[in-house]
Amino acid sequence: MTLYMIGIGLNDEKDITLKGLEAVKKASYVFLENYTSKLQVPVEKLQSFYGKKIVLADRNMVEKKADIILDKAVENEVAFLVVGDVFGATTHTDLFLRAKEKKIKVNIINNASILNSIGIVGLELYKFGKTTSLPYPEDNFKPETAYDVIKSNQEAGLHTLVLLDIKPDRNMTVNEAIKILLEIEHKRKEKVFTKDVKIVGCARIGGDYKIKYGTASELEKEDFGEPLHCIIIPGKLHFVEEEVLETWK
Ligand SMILES: C[S@@+](CC[C@H](N)C(=O)[O-])C[C@H]1O[C@@H](n2cnc3c(N)ncnc32)[C@H](O)[C@@H]1O
Numbered sequence: 001m002t003l004y005m006i007g008i009g010l011n012d013e014k015d016i017t018l019k020g021l022e023a024v025k026k027a028s029y030v031f032l033e034n035y036t037s038k039l040q041v042p043v044e045k046l047q048s049f050y051g052k053k054i055v056l057a058d059r060n061m062v063e064k065k066a067d068i069i070l071d072k073a074v075e076n077e078v079a080f081l082v083v084g085d086v087f088g089a090t091t092h093t094d095l096f097l098r099a100k101e102k103k104i105k106v107n108i109i110n111n112a113s114i115l116n117s118i119g120i121v122g123l124e125l126y127k128f129g130k131t132t133s134l135p136y137p138e139d140n141f142k143p144e145t146a147y148d149v150i151k152s153n154q155e156a157g158l159h160t161l162v163l164l165d166i167k168p169d170r171n172m173t174v175n176e177a178i179k180i181l182l183e184i185e186h187k188r189k190e191k192v193f194t195k196d197v198k199i200v201g202c203a204r205i206g207g208d209y210k211i212k213y214g215t216a217s218e219l220e221k222e223d224f225g226e227p228l229h230c231i232i233i234p235g236k237l238h239f240v241e242e243e244v245l246e247t248w249k
Pocket residue numbers: 010036037038082083084085086087088089112113114115162163164165166202203204205206207228229230
């Protein structure tokens with residue numbers, strides 16, 4: 001039958017599109033990918049609004065045991081829900097390809113992603129460079145990729161969107177992200193992410209959002225509230241971009 005891969009937007013149960021909702025209504029099984037992003041409402045709200053039971057799909061199910069989902073889609077209508085847009089996280093291309101291999105019809109229903117909704121801060125989406133993600137450092141794993149990406153975007157005058165780590169029990173805050181990047185700066189001393197670098201801190205885009213523009217040391221002390229959070233390091237600014245950023249001070 002059909003695997004519907006449906007983006008459900010960024011905020012709450014009502015962000016799904018009408019097309020998405022129609023597909024969910026006719027599905028025999030509904031899965032929600034719940035490790036690359038999070039809505040700002042509990043899954044029970046989705047279940048009662050959609051009128052369907054939702055099975056939470058963790059990374060292990062989607063990446064290693066995808067057959068649990070795909071086998072059901074051979075003979076049934078299956079909805080696979082992704083917070084934001086379907087391909088806003090890299091991992092779902094694999095599910096798409098595996099469904100195609102199994103000759104399962106795939107129907108993609110798009111929605112807003114953090115990758116485009118971030119336009120709300122007033123920076124031109126066309127002038128963002130590579131997006132990067134910042135993981136929590138561990139004892140034997142302290143990646144500096146985000147620092148390198150910020151550096152190369154800065155050299156090209158481009159803005160950098162930094163997505164922050166999500167763990168089952170905690171979500172990285174703007175404050176934690178700044179602390180981690182300042183620690184890398186302290187080690188590398190390349191003046192990429194200093195205390196004086198001006199950045200934008202964002203929380204709950206698409207919902208009850210908070211956006212603040214200021215230096216890293218100012219924003220390190222700011223309370224951004226509930227998750228999810230992300231930060232932007234602006235590149236070369238057009239005067240209109242500068243004017244909008246001033247409104248978030
Ligand atoms: C892998 S990305 C999201 C992918 C998702 N499929 C999409 O299209 O938006 C997850 C990260 O993006 C950021 N993010 C997602 N939604 C957000 C929101 N509403 N407000 C602020 N940051 C958000 C957070 O840093 C989060 O850890």
